[in-house]
Amino acid sequence: MAQDKDNSLSRWSRLKRASAAAGEVAKTAPAAPEAPPPELPPLDQLSYDSDFSVFMDKRVDQGLRRLALKKLFGDPRFNLTDGLDVYAEDYSLLEDLPQSVVATLEHARRILRGPDPAPQEPAEPEQLADAASGAQEQETRVTEAPPPPDEDKEDKG
Numbered sequence: 001m002a003q004d005k006d007n008s009l010s011r012w013s014r015l016k017r018a019s020a021a022a023g024e025v026a027k028t029a030p031a032a033p034e035a036p037p038p039e040l041p042p043l044d045q046l047s048y049d050s051d052f053s054v055f056m057d058k059r060v061d062q063g064l065r066r067l068a069l070k071k072l073f074g075d076p077r078f079n080l081t082d083g084l085d086v087y088a089e090d091y092s093l094l095e096d097l098p099q100s101v102v103a104t105l106e107h108a109r110r111i112l113r114g115p116d117p118a119p120q121e122p123a124e125p126e127q128l129a130d131a132a133s134g135a136q137e138q139e140t141r142v143t144e145a146p147p148p149p150d151e152d153k154e155d156k157g
Helices: 002-028 062-073 099-113 125-143 151-156
Strands: none
Touching: none
């Protein structure tokens, strides 16, 4: 087992030195002169059927590439929404329920909960003032109640 470990370590070391030497050679080698960018069609003549692969060349300016892609994805064929996109619709504009459904729901509510209580007529302002003053009187009576007797005094007496 020790022999296998030595062989794998020596192999790793040998490959590591070889890759480092190859990297140094690559750094010192002169770079090949860059070829001019490919011939590009005018942006205003591009359509969905045009060949956009020439704009993907790494020698093409990134701004020009973005303009070409903007032209491509501006086509209405890319403006289709996915039918599975749950949040694509506006649910704030719902249609009203049909009158037959409303009547059925109202009937079911009456059956399950019983009849509606009689609606109360709104109170007159004078009645509201009297009720408020009565509540204040009751509060003062509660706060003016005598304190409870001490239990210690009863035990001594």
